[in-house]
Amino acid sequence: MVFVQVITGGLLLGAIYALFSSGLTLIWGMMNFINFAHGEFVMLGMYVALLVMVWLAGGPAIFGIAAAVALAALGIVIYFSLIRHVIRGPMLAQILSTFGLALLLRYSAFWIFSSNFRSLPPNALSGTINLGGVFLPVAQLVAGVAAIALTIALHLLLTQTTVGSKLLAVAEDRTAAMLMGIRPDRMQALAWGLSAGAAGIAGALMATAYPWSPSVGETFGLIAFVVVALGGFGSVLGSLYAGLIIGLIQAVSAYWLGAIYKDIVVYGLFVALLWFRPQGLMGKA
Amino acid sequence: MKNLAVPHLRLVLLAAALLAYPLVFSSAFYRDVGVTFLLAAISASAWNIVGGYAGQVSVGHSMFFGLGAYTPLLFYTLFGWSPIAGIPVGIVLSVVLAVVIGMPTFRLTGHYFSMATIAVAELIRIFVGTWDFVGAAIGLQGPAVARGWWDLTFRSELPYYYVFLAVLAVVLVTTAIVESRRFGFYLRAIKASERAARSLGVPVRQTKLKALALSAAFTSVAGSLYACKTGFIDPDSGFGILVSVQMVIVAALGGAGMLFGPLLGAAILIPLQTATNTWFGGGGSGLTYILYGGIIVLIARFEPGGLFELWHRIWPQRRSRAHAA
Numbered sequence: 025m026v027f028v029q030v031i032t033g034g035l036l037l038g039a040i041y042a043l044f045s046s047g048l049t050l051i052w053g054m055m056n057f058i059n060f061a062h063g064e065f066v067m068l069g070m071y072v073a074l075l076v077m078v079w080l081a082g083g084p085a086i087f088g089i090a091a092a093v094a095l096a097a098l099g100i101v102i103y104f105s106l107i108r109h110v111i112r113g114p115m116l117a118q119i120l121s122t123f124g125l126a127l128l129l130r131y132s133a134f135w136i137f138s139s140n141f142r143s144l145p146p147n148a149l150s151g152t153i154n155l156g157g158v159f160l161p162v163a164q165l166v167a168g169v170a171a172i173a174l175t176i177a178l179h180l181l182l183t184q185t186t187v188g189s190k191l192l193a194v195a196e197d198r199t200a201a202m203l204m205g206i207r208p209d210r211m212q213a214l215a216w217g218l219s220a221g222a223a224g225i226a227g228a229l230m231a232t233a234y235p236w237s238p239s240v241g242e243t244f245g246l247i248a249f250v251v252v253a254l255g256g257f258g259s260v261l262g263s264l265y266a267g268l269i270i271g272l273i274q275a276v277s278a279y280w281l282g283a284i285y286k287d288i289v290v291y292g293l294f295v296a297l298l299w300f301r302p303q304g305l306m307g308k309a
Numbered sequence: 310m311k312n313l314a315v316p317h318l319r320l321v322l323l324a325a326a327l328l329a330y331p332l333v334f335s336s337a338f339y340r341d342v343g344v345t346f347l348l349a350a351i352s353a354s355a356w357n358i359v360g361g362y363a364g365q366v367s368v369g370h371s372m373f374f375g376l377g378a379y380t381p382l383l384f385y386t387l388f389g390w391s392p393i394a395g396i397p398v399g400i401v402l403s404v405v406l407a408v409v410i411g412m413p414t415f416r417l418t419g420h421y422f423s424m425a426t427i428a429v430a431e432l433i434r435i436f437v438g439t440w441d442f443v444g445a446a447i448g449l450q451g452p453a454v455a456r457g458w459w460d461l462t463f464r465s466e467l468p469y470y471y472v473f474l475a476v477l478a479v480v481l482v483t484t485a486i487v488e489s490r491r492f493g494f495y496l497r498a499i500k501a502s503e504r505a506a507r508s509l510g511v512p513v514r515q516t517k518l519k520a521l522a523l524s525a526a527f528t529s530v531a532g533s534l535y536a537c538k539t540g541f542i543d544p545d546s547g548f549g550i551l552v553s554v555q556m557v558i559v560a561a562l563g564g565a566g567m568l569f570g571p572l573l574g575a576a577i578l579i580p581l582q583t584a585t586n587t588w589f590g591g592g593g594s595g596l597t598y599i600l601y602g603g604i605i606v607l608i609a610r611f612e613p614g615g616l617f618e619l620w621h622r623i624w625p626q627r628r629s630r631a632h633a634a
Contacts, residue, residue, distance in 0.1 A: 058424060114364065114613050115364050115500075117608075117613035119420065120561060120606075123423075124606035124609060125602065129602070131595040131598040131602060134595045135596065246427070246428055249424045250428070284438075285439070288435055292432060295425075
């Protein structure tokens, strides 16, 4: 029974990994661009949830939406003020722009919120639930299920709607999309909004179930790399599967080897992937 | 070639200034700043070979620095050997690691290489932190009192200063030679356009691998020097991400892909860092890193060529005159 609990917990955490990683893979697919500050977006989403709850006494639905909206706005601002200018510049500028942003956000969070671990005050999602002998925190269950639903929603948005087609058109061929009357700049800004918004709401969901400190951004950023590398660059559905797999691997290795080894196993998997299947599980060669 | 066009007079003046610095500013504080400056310049110059000239932006160079820092102290702890004995071992391990990382990632785009370097550095940091053989989270210590000069453990800052200066000279001369050879032209061709370089017959992967290996070897030496001087190393000061950040920012601020870029970057950042640490107290504030992040973003957004390029743009005539001379 303990093992079932470990597996369920891993899958539910993996669902949240899938949600924020789908934001990273979206930007990669759209613009061939890696956002090194993506984990910091997740971390900021957690603090937005905390602030909304403490100051405005908002419930889970309110702080979830607040985190999504706040981070989406931040993503759009960052696109227009920074990314748009470096995207056609040298590789050095592309990588340094979000890498510097990550440092700026991470250490500003240390400065403002201190390095102490935080968790949300008791709320509607506190408590545990008994599912046929498997005890799960309600928050973990709700967060995991919501994350899967949102990742699938993002996938459907990209594949089934006009907006999604426009986004993919810009990704495919910027000039051709422009000739079809699509404004690439707006679409790319939208992609940044969606990507950061997904990270923000993933952060808020995670905050309901797990304690955190400003340093989690670095870990989540790396986990998102691993998920995207496993699922294939640019594939939202791929990152859904890969996120669940990574969550599972982490939970099982923490259970068998001890908690400190769970990240070693995941990053080791990343290095192995680089060697043997650099295009990812679902990616095309 | 343009860097070789720096007039010899300026080069002599620079060398004289660096040689005279610890004699003019003889207080322990200023000498320590000088040593820190040299160390930052050495590691950033080493990073510059692959990150600047070849345009392959590593954000995990701390893995080579950490290897170089750990091996001397590990040999001292295990066998009581002089830390010098560990330096070549660190170099060999770093080159092997460079090949292991470079082989798969250099087939893919530059972003992939950056992701891989950051992940591998983090993997090694966590792993070393759990491995009792290398001191786990506590780290390793060097000789407290030197048994002789070969321990590279001095009471005064002065010997460190000149040893570091000599190593910096070796790194810069090597880079200058690389710059003027065919290899250097290959590197710049790859940076400008990998596809174009390949179509002209440049062995792209091989060249990138060589650049990474050379860069890793020098970074490892920088790590060894750091460990010998500090007499102590732990996972964060060896493999931590901030070690990599410092190399990147020092090189990029001065001018990535320019011979003296890292020197200029270190000359600005190290005094700045010392000042913020003195004013705001210790690294606990993290203010230095907020500042670093801000500077990196500003460089990327407005001046990816660094301050040297800005200088050349503001005073273009000077440069052409220098070329004519």
